[in-house]
Amino acid sequence: MIRVLIADDHGVIRDGLSRLLDAADGIEVAGVAADGEEVVAQANALAPDVVLMDLDMPGTDGIEATRRVVAGGSAGAVLVLTSFSDQPRILGAIEAGAVGYLLKDASSDDVVAGIRAAARGESPLAPRAARALISGHRLPRRDARLPAAEKQVLGMLARGCTDEVIAERLDLEAAELDRALAVVIGALGVADRTQAALWAQRHGYDGGDGDPGQVLGPFTRHPGRIHRPARPTDEG
Numbered sequence: 001m002i003r004v005l006i007a008d009d010h011g012v013i014r015d016g017l018s019r020l021l022d023a024a025d026g027i028e029v030a031g032v033a034a035d036g037e038e039v040v041a042q043a044n045a046l047a048p049d050v051v052l053m054d055l056d057m058p059g060t061d062g063i064e065a066t067r068r069v070v071a072g073g074s075a076g077a078v079l080v081l082t083s084f085s086d087q088p089r090i091l092g093a094i095e096a097g098a099v100g101y102l103l104k105d106a107s108s109d110d111v112v113a114g115i116r117a118a119a120r121g122e123s124p125l126a127p128r129a130a131r132a133l134i135s136g137h138r139l140p141r142r143d144a145r146l147p148a149a150e151k152q153v154l155g156m157l158a159r160g161c162t163d164e165v166i167a168e169r170l171d172l173e174a175a176e177l178d179r180a181l182a183v184v185i186g187a188l189g190v191a192d193r194t195q196a197a198l199w200a201q202r203h204g205y206d207g208g209d210g211d212p213g214q215v216l217g218p219f220t221r222h223p224g225r226i227h228r229p230a231r232p233t234d235e236g
Contacts, residue, residue: 002119003030005048005075007039007065009058013104017052017081017111024112036060043069049076049119055084055093063092070097079118081111087132100124146187153180157193158200 004027006017014032021027030048033039036057043051051069055062066078077099082089090101102114103126114124146154149170156166167177181193190196 002027002050002115003046003048004028004115005031005033005039005042005046005051007033007036007051007057007062008054008081009034009056010054013054020108020111021115024115027112027115034058036062036065039065040068040072043075044072045074047074047076050115051075051078052081052115053078053093053098055080055082055089063089063096066093066098067096077118077121079114079124081106081114085126085128085132090129090132101129102126103128146184150180150183150187153177154184154188154196154200157184157197160197163193 004021006014006021006029008014008017011034014034018029018032021029030046031042033042036059039051039053039057040060042048051066053062053066053069057065060068062080062082066080069075069078078097080093080098080101081104082101083104084090085103093101099118099121100114100123102111102124106114106126110126117124152170153166156169161169163174163177163181166172167174170177172180181196184196185192188196188199190199
C-alpha cells in the first residue's frame with residue numbers, strides 16, 4: 001500500500017485528490033496539509049511513502065518545504081504537483097530533493113501513475129516540465145567562450161578579411177593575430193581559419209565582433225577574400 005500525504009492549500013483540490021487516490025488500487029491517503037509548516041510536521045509524523053507537493057503553499061513555500069521534508073528523512077519521496085511550469089521553479093524543486101514534477105493539468109491516470117512511479121524510486125516528469133528543463137540547459141554556442149578580441153577576429157573572418165586586413169584594422173602584431181586565430185579555431189573545434197569563417201556564416205554570426213559589417217559590408221561567400229562595400233562616387 002502506497003501512503004500519500006497531500007500538500008495543497010486549496011480545499012477543492014485536496015478533496016479531489018483525496019477522492020482520486022482513495023479510488024486507486026494500492027494507494028491510500030495518509031494525511032492532508034494546507035501549508036508548508038504543516039506539510040513538514042505531518043511528513044515527519046506520518047512517514048508517508050510519497051508527499052504530493054504543491055509549490056504555491058502559504059507560509060513555507062513548496063520548495064522550502066520539500067527541502068525540509070527530504071532533510072527530515074521520514075518521507076519516502078516528494079513528488080511535485082503544481083500549476084507552475086517555469087524552469088526556475090522546476091530546478092528549485094529538483095535541487096531541493098523532489099524526485100518528480102507533475103502539472104495540475106495532468107490526467108487523473110497520469111497523477112496516479114506518477115505516484116506509483118515515485119514510490120518505486122523513479123522520476124516522473126511532465127512533458128512540459130521536461131521541455132522547460134531542456135531549454136534551460138542548452139549548451140552555449142561555441143563562440144560564447146571567445147574573448148572580445150577573438151570575437152572581433154571571427155566577425156572579420158566571416159566577412160572574408162585576410163590576415164593582413166584583420167591585423168591592420170584591429171591593430172594586432174602578426175604573432176598576436178596568430179594566437180587569436182588559434183584561440184578561435186580551438187574554441188569552435190574546426191580545422192582552420194576557412195572552416196571558422198564558414199562556421200560563423202552558417203550560424204549568422206553577429207555577436208560581439210565590433211560590428212565590422214558597418215565598415216566591411218555583409219558576409220562574403222568566399223572566405224579568405226576581402227569583401228568591401230563599393231565606395232560612393234562623386235558625380236559632380
